[in-house]
Amino acid sequence: MERLEQRTPSLCTAAPLTAASLRESLSVMQKMLSSCYGPFGRLKQVHNGSGGYVATTSQSSALLGGLSLSHPALQLLAASIRNHVSTFSDSGLFAGILCCQLIDRCLNLPVSTHRVIKLNKSLLDMCLSYLKSENCACKINVDFTHSTSLLDVTRSVLCSKPACMMTMKEVDYVSLLVVKAFLYKVPNESHPKPLLGRTLIVTVEGPSLMESAFIPGVLIEMPAYSWSRLIPSSGLPSTSIKLALFSLSLCGEFSDTGGGVIDVMAGVDPEKVMLDQLIALGTQLVNDHVQVVVCQKVIHPSLRQYLKEHEVLAVDRLGATLMEPLSQMTGAQPIASLCPDSACYGSLKQISKVSYGYKHYLHLLPYDTAVGSIVLCNRNETSLKELKRTCQTAEHTLNLLLKEPWLLLGGGCTEAHIAAYIRYKSSNLHGGHLEDLRCTASEYKLVADCFCSSLEAVARSLEHDGGEILTDLQDGHFWSAPPDVNANAEHAESVHKCGCQLLQRKDGLKWSVLGSPRQPFSPRSHSDVSLRLLAAQNLILDGFTAKCHALRVAIDTAALILDLAYVVKDGN
Amino acid sequence: MFSFVLQVAQMQGHKEHVDIGKILQVAESLESIVSGCFGPEGGQVLFIKSTGDLLITKDGRSILECLLLDHPVARMVVSAASRHYSITGDGVKSFVLLLCAILRELQATADRNQGLLLSRKATLKNQYQRQGHASRRLSNILLTFQSRVLDPIIAQHLRPHFISVFSTTEGNITLCRASIQRTIDTYFRGRLGCNIHQFISRLACEYLYDCFLRAADIPVVVGLVSKYFSSLLTEVPGLPVENSRILPAVILHRAFTVYCPAEGEVRALMVTEPINQCLSEPDVAFLVSSDVQLQQSQLYLRQRTENLLKLLQRKDIRIVFSSVKQHDIVLYYAKLSGISIVDCLPSEEMDLLSMITGVTPKSEPLNDFLLPETFPVVSCKPIVIGNKKYVHLVLRSSLAFQPHSLVLCGPVKGFTEQLVSSFHGAFKMLTQLFQPFTAVEEQPANNADSCLLKRTEEQSGTCERCQNDSVGAPCHPENNDQAVHMHLTHSEEKDSAGASREGSASPSCGCGDTGSIERRRPQGPFIIQGSYSSAGTGSVPFADVGLVFPGAGTFELLLKDYLHKFAKICQDAELASICTVVGNAFLCIPRQICKAKTRQIHLPQRTKEMLQLDSLHIAETGLEPVSCKYQLLASVLQCLSQLVAINLIIGVKKSQSAENEETDEDKLEADH
Secondary structure, three states, X not given: OOOOOOOOOOEEEEOHHHOHHHHHHHHHHHHHHHXXXXXXXXXXXXXXXXXXXXXXXXXXXXXXXXXXOOOHHHHHHHHHHHXXXXXXXXXXXXXXXXXXXXXXXXXXXXXXXXXXXXXXXXXXXXXXXXXXXXXXXXXXXXXXXXXXXXXXXXXXXXXXXXHHOOOHHHHHHHHHHHHHHHHHHOOOOOOOOOOOOEEEEEEEEOOOHHHOEEEEOEEEEEOHHHHHHXXXXXXXXXXXXXXEEEOOOEOOOOOOOOOOOEEEOOXXXXXXXXXXXXXXXXXXXXXXXXXXXXXXXXXXXXXXXXXXXXXXXEEOOOOHHHHHHHHHHHOOOEEOOOOOXXXXXXXXXXXXXXXXXXXXXXXXXXXXXXXXXXXXXXXXXXXXXXXXHHHHHHHHHHHHHHHOOXXXXXXXXHHHHHHHHHHHHHHOOOHHHHHHHOOOHHHHXXXXXXXXXXXXXXXXXXXXXXXXXXXXXXXXXXXXXXXOOOOHHHHHHHOOEOOOOOOEOOOOOOEEEOOOOOOOOOOOOHHXXXXXXXXXXXXXXXXXXXXXXXXXXXXXXXXXXXXXXXXEEOOO | OOEEOOXXXXXXXXXXXXXXXXXXXXXXXXXXXXXXXXXXXXXXXXXXXXXXXXXXXXXXXXXXXXXXXXXXXXXXXXXXXXXXXXXXXXXXXXXXXXXXXXXXHHHHHHHHOOOHHHOOOOOOOOHHHHHHHHHHHHHHHHHHHHHHHXXXXXXXXXXXXXXXXXXXXXXXXXXXXXXXXXXXXXXXXXXXXXXXXHHHHHHHHHHHXXXXXXXXXXXXXXXXXXXXXXXXXXXXXOOOHHHOEEEEOEEEOOOOOEOOOOOOOEEEEEEOOOOOOOOOEOOEOEEEOOHHHHHHHHHHHHHHHHHHHHHHHHOOEEEEEEOXXXXXXXXXXXXXXXXXXXXXXXXXXXXXXXXXXXOOOOOOOOOOOOOOOOEEEEEEEEEEEOOEEEEEEEEOOOOOEOOEEEEEEEOOHHHHHHHHHHHHHHHHHHHHHOOOOOOOOOOOOOOHHHHHHHHHHHHHOHHHHHHHHHHOOOOOHHHHHHHHOOOOOHHHHHHHHHHHHHHHOOOOOOOHHHHHHHHOOOOOOOEXXXXXXXXXXXXXXXXXXXXXXXXXXHHHHXXXXXXXXXXXXXXXXXXXXXXXXXXXXXXXXXXXXXXHHOOOOOHHHHXXXXXXXXXXXXXXXXXXXXXXXXXXXXXXXXXXXXXXXXXXXXXXXXXXXXXXXXXXHHHHOOOO
């Protein structure tokens, strides 16, 4: 045990959950997260107070990444959500709010913690098995032959992040781009080696958002001044272009000599030897009729000059990120030897110059592959960054559809609907189930109530303007009424569509305030709403995989935090 | 908010007298923390490391270690507990509880009866000397107690209650899955939160069963799993625990550096050196004498690499596993030759590969005339787990061990770490379970230790004798045939062992209910070992391995009964008092479990209830390996005997000690 400094013993806090400080910070966290939630969420500015970068955002990833949390339990919560977001990109806020709500409510229950945890888990299982069942009335199957639902879900994702500062028209435009890019990279069934392509996102600050575009192929940024130096006198090569891709540095440095000593006798010039080899390489490339040389690292000016003289376009300093897409796109093998094999060359259909705003790009267009680029333009840096993150989320959500082709109704309807379903189920529970869980009926009811009201509280967080939240007693959807209407009878008059835009107001529909005590009812099953689901247009939709996982993360994390007996902090 | 810093005396440069009271004080502060996390109802501890990383744990060792205690006594306890953990993979919390309970009892005895433990040498004049002598003596007695009383009692009286996880039907040894599952269940119940322990313990049991083919191989297999654990396991933070699963064959925790798809069975090679050679080596200098020479040398090296990989291609080698990073040029030529490369493999994974394949990699550069040994690979494909890419490798294994990989998921990193460590602990526990339980071998009759027990037994009269009969001694002819029935399935044993038991055992005075175990034969799949093994060790394999005992404090309650009985008849007053002290202290564990369950049961009554072993009951109490239990007692007694022998702690100023290692020992040094 060797140590240079005296360690201080850790600080141990017993029963951390009874502490008022946890309640306080939990409620601050919950308020912060829920105020960000949804299309009308309030934006947060994250900055370090000493002139650093200011981010305007309402995304959980950006928000939690920028915060330093004081309470250990909140650090745990944040770590859990960030892990979720890094895997699924979406539903971070949902998980966060639900977890905070659940912890807060469970702490007030007069039931032992372990029992609460077990019951929450069984309720979660009930939710998930409902969501996965055929009978689920808040789920739609994705029809890949139509782009409707793909566009709907992309639009919902883009809308839910107001910090992108987009008008409805712009949202429609960008969602079209994202869906186009997604469809482009999904291989045709006939393809012998079905390999999902990739979409690269290029951001340009300055031009209007409507100048964003989707382009097949890869864009390589070129500073304006290097254009004239770069382009051979005959211009860009025209069609069926042979390309060599180097992962090896062509800078001509005498390196990689091993760990031992190299003695160089007088009169010997290793640099010259290296340069000779480079020129020999250049000659070989020219003889092989290579028209474009792309190097991950640096190309020696002499080699570059030599190639230019021989009408070969040489691009260097590509960076590691573009190597793989380029290799996939052109079929070129990254070359790591000064004597390349002719089998390693790839091919390109076309090379051209494109400009967006003040930035210039070399556009490499392949013959037939699934690599594409989205150019995103926006007026300022913050909203551009937010837009990029949002587009990545949308892209990820679409990717997940390939594995689980379902979408959930958004706009709070899924949460309200599940809560209604669980309330109904838990009120009609048979005794055997309770025996398995080793709890009494009243305990079960308390915990189920707490679970459902936490879900409903998440749905409520979508409303930021003090409006009243209603639910119908037929499907258990989410209806938001404007704040200025007070009398109960008039609520129904003022709302026209539910949160997910599936249902329209009609006569004879019964209403109740969401979360208010009422007789549990059984929401209509899938078969009753399936026709409507098929015909529906312009719905608000959420990704299925991410949401289910977020639900699970929230419950699991709440269980972890509720089970804490001690918090030990190493103060060193 | 109730928060406290462990009271730690500043040790720098002063002396501190130590007695049982002081030790108890330290131990109690540890106990107060550990007891909150003890047993199935215990909570978890969130530890924030100095780096800001989180660790969520219920594991006693992690909890004690993360406290970073400064007091030398506390550190001694922690290191003794950790040592215990490294053997059994479990039991740190019980260790602290038991240690504390014994200390408390000792203290209480000392308070009640000042003179008991130092009655003989009351002539020593000053109190300081007297105290020193007493503690020294106590230390000796504790060790004597272990060897003379505890070991024989376990060997003779507790042995009949042991249950074996093996069963023998017509000479075939089979492993009783229900018992194993139960044992693993009990382990995880103490280690993980209430919502996941069941899922994880099923996974662990399934994993164990996937890894072996014949029950006879299991001790070897468990040992191997425990040894190569880190390589057999993949940690995935960011997914729910329910996504944890078992994958057949091996996962290498690196992505393919070069991947060339290959169908069917191919051959592979392991290297530990770079394939590409450079101009110079660390101990070989290179002299550049002319431009041409340099150019030729560089060309030669390139061609050498190219030729080597072409040679591998000709030899039908399609995969190269490398422990070092390979140069880009190697990757390039490998891609051209259709050879996949996995490089930067950690040494543990190389070891695992060579263990499974039986091929040891040579630590010299490849050359074209002597290639190292190759091995067949059934399939080798990239696999994505979580969002990382790994290599999924299926090898043909001729070993008893069927390699399988375990993917453990959890919402955060600090939690998966805990899952991993608890899994590792489980396999340590199983290793211990499948090791011969030699600690309670019958002592030879001429041994002084057993003489002591013999003598007391004779004095005990009818009670002891009938017990002796029911347990059986090797010299009694009627017991030899019982040894043959040692591992019977429950149906057979019901007739034979039960019948013979009826004849020989006559229940009386407390031992009666021990004899009744065999008659109240469980209808479940549990096999109760009929007799202790000294007579049959040679003839019946696995007689000494895989012994388990009902958990939830049954072991301690039973042992306490026997210790108290022994104390009554023991003539050595000191030993008798230690027996009472330790026996009382044992109660702390069942008490702790009861306290957590909130239904208060009067303990002495429970002793009898506990012994009525039926499968329903075992389902509630769970099973625990006997050897771990025994190890726990031994570790606690040893630690205790060390602790009580200390009477002075000397703090050494930091500036005086050049070597920090020395100071630790200085602080703990006992001066007697």
